[in-house]
Amino acid sequence: MSTSEPSSTPTPAARGARRRRVPIIVSLVLLLPLAALFAVVMQRQYVYDNNIRRVREVFPAEWDRPAKVAGEARNWLIVGADRRPGEGGHQRSDSIMIAHIPADRKRIFLVAVPRDSYVTITGHGRDKINAAYAYGGPRLLVNTVEKLLKVRIDHFAALDFNGFVAMSKALGGVDLYVTREAHDPANNVTWPQGRVHLEGERALLFVRQRYGLPGGDFDRIKRQQAFLRAMAEKAISGGTLTNPIALDGFLQALTSSMTVDSGVSMGTLRSLALELRDVRGGDLLATTLPVAGTPTVHGSSVVLLDDAATAELATAIRTDTLDRYLADRGGQHDISLVR
Known part of the structure; x- marks a missing residue:
């Protein structure tokens, strides 16, 4: 079978x-x-x-602070210095800015606080505002800014200027337009009129120059704001976001140079990045606290703020109306052009 x-x-x-x-x-x-x-x-x-390094107890006691702003607007106090907080003690901050992020997330406003602004510092009398950072670190600086402007600071971030070297290299450098030739006598560098390419150590020299500029510290403020804007534009539109190696290099450099308050997590930064995903370099607007004069006090040059005009600007920050404030007063300077 x-x-x-x-x-x-x-x-x-x-x-x-x-x-x-x-x-x-x-x-x-x-x-x-x-x-x-x-x-x-x-x-x-x-x-x-x-x-990212985090510092605790950045903010003063709640009873000693301005009221929280209604809505979703946020204020970051950003400090630029030669090293991170806690490395060899506190130091005088080289630059101080308030980054105001409006509720609609359509723009970012940078409000520069001249580092030589002559203000009242709790426990230390009248002094330059950057001395607050040296006396008491981020906590005393936040306290000083909040008392000066009656504006609540939501987050603190310090950037080590040396990080600019690595960040600019990761981006392949950025270009800025210099409106007039400027010589830096401290470093024997001359910046010609026209477009200059800033990368690595040259970028650091450019944002740190103070002497030899017609406007002194005020011109340096404009340079720093312009450099930040140029980096933002390059990171967004220069192919960095689609180049994993370049993006990783930039984020490594950025996060390695950052110190923030303990309330800032990667989730905080990721959410903020998503909320600001439609913002471009041209949406970054800048201004400086109004100045009344630059006299000499006790043998040192200081910046006297215009109290009335500063109060108006502070109100615009507090009420999330900086867009209207700048449009009405022409207070925005073009940070794409520097001296």
């Missing part, structure tokens, strides 16, 4: 099982790269988060 050969035709059940395996295999082929990419992103996020 001959035995029948098994049929080579799949049964309906086998065909159904095969059909079910096909989309599973296709899904795995499609999802595994995404899963791998997600794992890489999460791993890099861990690295970036560990790069």
